[in-house]
Amino acid sequence: MASADSDNGTAPGADPGGEPGGHIPLAVKILVAGGFGVGKTTLVGSVSEIEPLSTEEVMTEASMGVDDLGGVEEKTTTTVALDFGRITVNQQVVLYLFGTPGQGRFWFMWDELAEGALGAVVLADTRRLDTCFPAVDFFERRRIPFVVAVNLFDGAYDYGTQEVREAVDVGADVPIVLSDARDRESSKAVLLALVEHVMRRRSPATTGRPLP
Amino acid sequence: MRGAGEHRRGGQRPAHVREPAAEREPPPAAPAPLGGWDAAPGAEAVWGASAPAGGARDAAEELLRHRRQRGGHDGSLPRHGAAGPLVRPYTVTGGRTRPAEAGLDMISIVVATRERVDWGPLEPEHAAILRLCGRPVSVAELSAQLDLPMTVVKVLLGDLIANGDVLARAPMPASDPPHMSVLQAVLDGIRRL
Numbered sequence: 001m002a003s004a005d006s007d008n009g010t011a012p013g014a015d016p017g018g019e020p021g022g023h024i025p026l027a028v029k030i031l032v033a034g035g036f037g038v039g040k041t042t043l044v045g046s047v048s049e050i051e052p053l054s055t056e057e058v059m060t061e062a063s064m065g066v067d068d069l070g071g072v073e074e075k076t077t078t079t080v081a082l083d084f085g086r087i088t089v090n091q092q093v094v095l096y097l098f099g100t101p102g103q104g105r106f107w108f109m110w111d112e113l114a115e116g117a118l119g120a121v122v123l124a125d126t127r128r129l130d131t132c133f134p135a136v137d138f139f140e141r142r143r144i145p146f147v148v149a150v151n152l153f154d155g156a157y158d159y160g161t162q163e164v165r166e167a168v169d170v171g172a173d174v175p176i177v178l179s180d181a182r183d184r185e186s187s188k189a190v191l192l193a194l195v196e197h198v199m200r201r202r203s204p205a206t207t208g209r210p211l212p
Numbered sequence: 213m214r215g216a217g218e219h220r221r222g223g224q225r226p227a228h229v230r231e232p233a234a235e236r237e238p239p240p241a242a243p244a245p246l247g248g249w250d251a252a253p254g255a256e257a258v259w260g261a262s263a264p265a266g267g268a269r270d271a272a273e274e275l276l277r278h279r280r281q282r283g284g285h286d287g288s289l290p291r292h293g294a295a296g297p298l299v300r301p302y303t304v305t306g307g308r309t310r311p312a313e314a315g316l317d318m319i320s321i322v323v324a325t326r327e328r329v330d331w332g333p334l335e336p337e338h339a340a341i342l343r344l345c346g347r348p349v350s351v352a353e354l355s356a357q358l359d360l361p362m363t364v365v366k367v368l369l370g371d372l373i374a375n376g377d378v379l380a381r382a383p384m385p386a387s388d389p390p391h392m393s394v395l396q397a398v399l400d401g402i403r404r405l
């Protein structure tokens with residue numbers, strides 16, 4: 001992978017010939033959603049080439065409150081923390097994985113987060129399956145392709161994928177994958193299932209490998 | 213910067229918000245090439261041959277030191293108590309909450325355009341960002357590395373872009389369905405992990 005081209009990234013201005021920034025890679029993102037504590041950051045960390053980073057966005061929201069201070073619209077700000085990881089796909093493409101805030105009150109941020117996402121992983125915990133319903137609703141409404149990954153916690157009830165499919169009530173085309181967010185191979189399989197799902201939706205002729 | 217995001221209300225304003233330029237430490241003549249932070253070896257090859265790791269950390273520490281000199285951030289961990297940072301995030305943007313350069317996304321990738329930079333007129337935050345832009349880096353990563361909210365980073369990047377110091381590449385537009393070649397590349401990239 002270490003070619004002469006790869007040096008351009010660290011030698012700004014020394015870019016030979018071509019336009020500066022010509023080697024800026026394209027960024028794509030996948031969202032990892034689900035209830036609080038379901039293992040989103042664990043999944044991100046298991047496949048990311050960097051330790052998951054944490055960033056924050058200060059969001060302003062018009063308050064729904066009744067206080068009216070002389071016609072000045074009350075605004076509230078909320079700081080939303082996002083954990084994310086990175087996978088360098090190749091010199092042209094870099095993939096970011098964003099763990100989305102689990103709490104419902106951060107939903108107003110999801111639109112920005114979801115914009116342009118390749119797709120999403122909805123992590124589910126069978127002990128409290130309902131915590132993943134809001135995420136499923138969100139992605140269905142916005143027609144963002146997603147897979148449901150059932151994180152197999154110790155002591156979780158042992159459900160089959162069909163039972164989970166019925167409980168979550170998603171279409172037959174939505175892949176449901178049993179996973180262990182701590183395990184890199186398992187998390188890779190979840191992401192592969194998602195990307196293959198996205199590709200199938202793009203082009204029915206291009207069916208990837210059978211889903212695990 | 214994590215936590216409730218509640219900054220100190222009322223009372224004290226942050227002491228010296230901006231120090232006179234003369235007191236600022238002269239920055240290095242050129243941004244040192246930065247190694248990725250803890251990037252996998254394979255990734256490093258893609259992002260470019262790297263200087264010794266820690267470049268990002270140096271830039272972040274430099275920034276924290278500047279904040280200390282301002283009497284603001286003490287730079288210790290945890291970064292600040294429940295009361296929030298002493299320097300309000302938007303102090304460094306001069307109160308601006310919208311970047312001059314519209315359209316910066318959290319995964320917009322930015323990179324410095326040139327090796328030689330006139331560091332003199334740069335505020336410490338601008339300089340810190342520019343140092344981290346020696347290789348392509350996302351807005352979200354800059355935000356995490358510098359412990360500044362993404363909105364603040366976008367405003368500061370907007371200045372640098374307007375000044376011609378930084379180029380940005382927007383992520384895939386939401387309206388465009390992802391190219392099959394991009395999807396295939398992502399698939400192959402994940403398989404290689």
